[in-house]
Amino acid sequence: QQQVKQSPQSLIVQKGGISIINCAYENTAFDYFPWYQQFPGKGPALLIAIRPDVSEKKEGRFTISFNKSAKQFSLHIMDSQPGDSATYFCAASFQSGTYKYIFGTGTRLKVLA
């Protein structure tokens, strides 16, 4: 019940296209949903995050869409660029004593020039 399911495992997009990565969860105790971006040899870095009282959040070319009833959320990367090529992780967090984070399995995105 604490799993976060992420798809697809890998994604290839043409430059200028839209990249879409989906995540689903089961535990309704989750109350914070961040997305992390990881480049080779680096640690994951927070990209954008949303709380369940909001259905969408946009920061530049990155948008999170959140569907509370379906327990799903997704990351949309508009006008994808080769520099966006990285591994993306969704995560869900809830408080149990301290905050716990459950990560999705990651999506390897490649944007072709």
Added chain:
Amino acid sequence: DTAVSQTPKYLVTQMGNDKSIKCEQNLGHDTMYWYKQDSKKFLKIMFSYNNKELIINETVPNRFSPKSPDKAHLNLHINSLELGDSAVYFCASSQDWGGARALHFGNGTRLTVT
């Protein structure tokens, strides 16, 4: 002015050895974590410390022992290393108040056990 720093970046050692990884954060965060990332990129929590107190211990073998001398440092000591311990280990920190909850990761320590 690195926020979360880990040393060493690479660690190559033989089975049976004991090794340590050090982590320091200068963000003033109260909570620090160790995560393990395997070859398939899965990120799995190992430990969490809040103000030097162990909060989360996720079914990690006893060979792994975290130590937090103060809230800015969280070290990981591994005894009797095994081949299956080969992975990238990430230290992270977060601030658990004021609505700011984001995890800040270090750049990882790639451990290779031969």
